[in-house]
Amino acid sequence: MDATPINAHSGTPGEPIRANYLNVNYGLKSWLLTTDHKRIGILYLISITIFFALGGIFAALIRLELMTPEGDVVSSEMYNKLFTMHGVAMIFFFLIPSIPAVFGNFLIPMMIGARDVAFPRLNLMSWYIYSIGGVFTFAAMALGGVDTGWTFYAPYSSTYSNSNVALTAVGIFILGFSSILTGLNFIVTIHKMRAPGLTWFRLPLFVWAHYATSLIQILGTPVVAISIVLVALERLLKLGIFDPKLGGDPLLFQHLFWFYSHPAVYIMILPSMGVVSEVIACFSRKRVFGYPFIAFSSLAIAVLGFLVWGHHMFTSGQSVYAGMIFSVLTMLVAIPSAVKVFNWTATLYKGSVSYQAPMLYALGFIGLFTIGGLTGLFLATLATDVHLHDTYFVVAHFHYIMVGGAIMGYMAAMHFWWPKMTGRLYPEGWAKFAALVIFVGFNLTFFPQFVLGYLGMPRRYHVYPPEFQVLNVMSTAGASILAVGYIIPLIYLLWSLKYGPAAGANPWQAKGLEWTTPSPPPPHNFERTPVVTEEAYAYESKPYPEEAEVV
Amino acid sequence: MAHHVVPQKIYLLVFATLILLTLVTVDVAFYDLGLLNLYIALAIAVTKATIVILYFMHVKYSSRLVWVFVGSGFFWLAVLLVLTLSDFFTRGWSPLPSGWTSMVMP
Numbered sequence: 001m002d003a004t005p006i007n008a009h010s011g012t013p014g015e016p017i018r019a020n021y022l023n024v025n026y027g028l029k030s031w032l033l034t035t036d037h038k039r040i041g042i043l044y045l046i047s048i049t050i051f052f053a054l055g056g057i058f059a060a061l062i063r064l065e066l067m068t069p070e071g072d073v074v075s076s077e078m079y080n081k082l083f084t085m086h087g088v089a090m091i092f093f094f095l096i097p098s099i100p101a102v103f104g105n106f107l108i109p110m111m112i113g114a115r116d117v118a119f120p121r122l123n124l125m126s127w128y129i130y131s132i133g134g135v136f137t138f139a140a141m142a143l144g145g146v147d148t149g150w151t152f153y154a155p156y157s158s159t160y161s162n163s164n165v166a167l168t169a170v171g172i173f174i175l176g177f178s179s180i181l182t183g184l185n186f187i188v189t190i191h192k193m194r195a196p197g198l199t200w201f202r203l204p205l206f207v208w209a210h211y212a213t214s215l216i217q218i219l220g221t222p223v224v225a226i227s228i229v230l231v232a233l234e235r236l237l238k239l240g241i242f243d244p245k246l247g248g249d250p251l252l253f254q255h256l257f258w259f260y261s262h263p264a265v266y267i268m269i270l271p272s273m274g275v276v277s278e279v280i281a282c283f284s285r286k287r288v289f290g291y292p293f294i295a296f297s298s299l300a301i302a303v304l305g306f307l308v309w310g311h312h313m314f315t316s317g318q319s320v321y322a323g324m325i326f327s328v329l330t331m332l333v334a335i336p337s338a339v340k341v342f343n344w345t346a347t348l349y350k351g352s353v354s355y356q357a358p359m360l361y362a363l364g365f366i367g368l369f370t371i372g373g374l375t376g377l378f379l380a381t382l383a384t385d386v387h388l389h390d391t392y393f394v395v396a397h398f399h400y401i402m403v404g405g406a407i408m409g410y411m412a413a414m415h416f417w418w419p420k421m422t423g424r425l426y427p428e429g430w431a432k433f434a435a436l437v438i439f440v441g442f443n444l445t446f447f448p449q450f451v452l453g454y455l456g457m458p459r460r461y462h463v464y465p466p467e468f469q470v471l472n473v474m475s476t477a478g479a480s481i482l483a484v485g486y487i488i489p490l491i492y493l494l495w496s497l498k499y500g501p502a503a504g505a506n507p508w509q510a511k512g513l514e515w516t517t518p519s520p521p522p523p524h525n526f527e528r529t530p531v532v533t534e535e536a537y538a539y540e541s542k543p544y545p546e547e548a549e550v551v
Numbered sequence: 552m553a554h555h556v557v558p559q560k561i562y563l564l565v566f567a568t569l570i571l572l573t574l575v576t577v578d579v580a581f582y583d584l585g586l587l588n589l590y591i592a593l594a595i596a597v598t599k600a601t602i603v604i605l606y607f608m609h610v611k612y613s614s615r616l617v618w619v620f621v622g623s624g625f626f627w628l629a630v631l632l633v634l635t636l637s638d639f640f641t642r643g644w645s646p647l648p649s650g651w652t653s654m655v656m657p
């Protein structure tokens with residue numbers, strides 16, 4: 001690599017403090033023009049946190065409205081906009097970039113013993129593209145919002161669109177390229193830049209998970225871009241693509257959209273699974289059980305995930321025959337997912353388990369993901385889906401996966417690698433407390449929604465029959481607890497930046513190359529290129545490396 | 552990174568072929584060949600895309616790994632088309648109320 005990051009030479013001569021990626025130079029410009037993968041990770045962290053907060057505010061308004069059976073807080077039009085913008089902000093601007101763009105960016109080069117990603121400038125560009133997409137979408141929200149649902153189904157988004165669909169679509173079209181660039185960078189980096197001795201089967205499972213995620217990002221994202229272009233072509237040039245009046249087929253939109261968006265749900269969950277593998281191994285002080293199975297199950301999920309999208313269309317008018325095929329294929333995805341869950345559980349077996357905050361989140365992930373995945377099977381069954389489709393059961397299902405799974409993994413990563421990223425320890429007591437609050441708040445919010453959906457409450461309506469009120473009030477109460485649970489870490493993590501005790505290179509006594517370099521890491525990650533001589537998670541085989549203790 | 556240098560002649564040849572095929576497309580558009588219209592247009596487009604990928608994008612001179620990635624791109628496209636059409640072409644199969652009959656394929 002000859003692309004030298006711009007901040008390489010600015011360490012003050014004779015300076016007593018060790019240069020790290022944070023203090024090597026200062027000022028807004030040094031951040032906005034950085035090509036350091038670690039700083040780009042931090043830039044992403046800040047941006048996605050803004051969208052997480054925004055999406056959270058929309059969610060709060062939704063839950064507030066649903067406290068009472070009448071539509072009293074907002075109008076039905078406004079309610080449509082709220083759940084649309086909640087979904088858009090959370091899925092496209094928070095969950096899809098979350099772990100890959102923040103922790104993947106920060107950690108993959110370090111985990112494989114490289115100085116940076118393969119294309120550092122492309123990496124920075126991906127953040128700018130994300131931001132531009134964000135500005136468009138934000139503008140669409142500020143100028144009155146969108147009301148199609150996050151899925152932009154035709155004809156809401158085409159023939160009958162009456163809100164800022166075009167602006168949002170442009171935003172998401174642009175955003176897609178940032179996701180593609182991230183995936184591209186990771187794939188090339190993982191293929192080409194592994195340290196000597198780091199064979200594929202010595203890679204941390206976090207890296208395997210990101211490799212699989214990147215494949216989906218590259219192969220799937222162009223299709224959602226194409227669908228958006230097709231909607232534009234139909235509206236501008238009256239080409240008959242989705243509109244039957246013009247000779248189009250409205251279901252084609254759903255096919256194209258879900259061809260991307262079902263795999264996209266795996267973009268959200270696979271990185272979390274990678275995090276869980278790391279955390280479980282570290283806090284059980286054991287090798288991960290069945291390493292190759294977990295590694296290959298990530299790839300299997302990535303591939304099979306592309307074959308199941310029709311399960312979103314069972315009641316849409318899709319042919320019965322296609323429905324049967326998609327139903328069977330969907331059942332197949334459950335296999336690699338279950339392989340992971342069993343292997344993690346087997347890793348815990350006879351491990352010396354300790355319950356630090358990252359571990360609490362990882363254990364939360366396993367339980368909640370299992371519930372989410374199993375209810376997915378209910379929905380994948382043709383006959384039950386006729387009853388459950390478009391009810392709150394579906395809402396509960398995917399929130400168990402996305403909030404209970406993906407965000408739990410994100411929080412686990414945040415706590416596990418926070419000392420590495422910032423050089424500071426967070427307050428463990430508060431962190432455990434927050435993890436507990438989140439777990440309780442989450443279940444109180446979403447478990448009642450399974451029941452509501454099963455009883456027949458449809459999603460996306462702001463008025464409902466009075467007999468559903470008790471469960472809805474429980475859900476809203478849970479959402480308030482959940483909000484508190486997310487605000488507590490925000491406070492103590494920011495607090496720890498200034499007041500947290502210094503972390504040292506390896507506060508968890510964890511394995512993995514990222515822990516062999518000081519915290520926060522030097523601008524080029526390693527003083528000299530590490531040579532790898534052992535497999536990942538060699539926890540039992542060696543005593544803790546003493547030199548790693550140096551602060 | 553070692554780059555294979557492609558002789559200029561090849562580029563010119565590819566360019567000429569692309570122009571030629573474009574002219575053919577235009578010309579063919581003046582004849583109504585029924586069902587063949589579509590197939591001819593698609594065949595020309597696929598040929599053009601193939602030579603662009605092989606020569607302009609250097610895939611012909613690239614490593615096996617690049618071939619795998621190119622191949623999987625097309626494989627995924629095939630998945631998209633086949634599974635989507637598996638819905639479209641079978642909507643008439645089910646004997647129950649058909650609704651939307653105007654959209655059902657013969």
Ligand code: HEM
Pocket residue numbers: 151265266268269311312330331333334337372373375376377378379380381385388389390394397398401402
């Ligand atoms: C692993 C991560 C998963 C995520 C993030 C996820 C997410 C989602 C989302 C977002 C939806 C609703 C989309 C909408 O209509 O707005 C959904 C629906 C569905 N999910 Fe999942 N899901 C996951 C796993 C699974 C699994 C493992 C299965 C089955 C084995 C499954 C089966 C389904 C089905 C059948 C539906 C459609 C339900 C309906 O609309 O009637 N999902 N999921």
Ligand SMILES: [Cu+2]
Pocket residue numbers: 261262265308309311312
């Ligand atoms: Cu799906």
